[in-house]
Amino acid sequence: MKTTLTLLAFVLALLGLAPGIPGASASGPELTAADVGFTGTGGLVLHGTVLAPRGAGPARPGVVLVTGSGAGVPRDHLRTEAVAFARRGLAVLIYDKRSAGYTRFRRSYSDLAGDVLGAVRALRARPGVDPAKVGVWGLSEGGWVAPLAASRDRGVAFVVVVGGNAMTPLRQQVWNEESALRRAGVRGSLLDRGKVGFARFGADAGLFAEAGFDAPGVLAKVRQPLLGIWGTRDLQSPPHENPPLFAAALRRGGNTHYTFRYFAGADHAAHETPDGGTTRGAALAPGYADLVAAWVRDVTSGRLPNGDLPAPPPEDHPARATPPSAWWESARAQAAAVALFLTAFAGYPLAALVRRIRRRTVAPVSRWARLVPVAGTAAVAGGFVYLVSLAAGSSPDPGPLLAGRPLVWLALQGLAVAAVAAALAVAVAWVRAGTGVPRGERVRLGLLLAATAVFVPWGAYWGLLVP
Known part of the structure; x- marks a missing residue:
């Protein structure tokens, strides 16, 4: 009977049907694995796995791994890191990230920090774990969430961030998207104005969750020792700007117990990368896991670092400032401008159609007036669609380039210039016609030219009317 039960337990373990049995999902005979459940923000029950070295011994330090962006990211996304840290003597908790209340346009770092706590x-309650030596580790988005959790619980023993940011998510995202376009060879106003303007518009319109999260303010409240790790080929977070920003924020709060390290050739997650950061390899950067384990053992034993900030790697390009929008560039002002364009540009041909139906045709002041609404509408609508397409994927495709300018963008710029030039021709013709223009036609032309007058600064702001 005992043999039968043992065989049954072995088969269930192989099939993955015995998650509660320590070791059922361990990676290697030297580790144990046990599934756990815990309560996060709002009473949400979350599930995870604790990996730890097999065998009895002194209570060991523990670390909770906090993943990057995405809803419902499964715990196995960080299993490579968890196994590496556990093999070096740590108890490691990985868990399935929440999907409730987390979307592309809506998320709360506060809620995520509550889940982390x-x-x-x-993890503190697990046998073999020293509850006074449990800390947090955060990757990417987790680099905002993990320090926030630590700032709320002084009992968190330490903080580790990988590919973290001490700048707002909006500024980081602009740098991320700009980096991808630069690698594709893009230069000019699409980068300098179009992408930045679209990101700020999305933030103003509430389409970019946590865009203005105050990372420096949170870090100034972190009192625990902090280890920051960046790959020199991090293409998502600027590895040259963030470490000094981290140091400045921590020091402002009186915390000098930090260590920053860079791993040559490693990507955003400190993994090896075969192509300079675009593709993530399966293996961690050599020495990364050893550094984390040794640093955790040191700080949990009372050996605290003292402001260790080596020189950052060379800078490819700086992250652009993303200050709050002024009233004239806010989402409301942008929406009002677009509404004016659509009304004026669509109203001109519609009025002509109504006249034709009523057989009350009026000779146009200038045939160039027909080009203004067509080119203007195409530039406005096409520009918006193109910018949305570039923001929709993780690897934006700008299309064919000419002198660093995407052909699509050049075409949109050509339409914008054509609309303005045609409007100028209409204005000249109107002046020459003088009082001979019928009253109804004057109203129609006046609205068209007024919209074009607004279109000029609007087009310059978005980069459609600058090189």
């Missing part, structure tokens, strides 16, 4: 409590 729930995981910390669960």
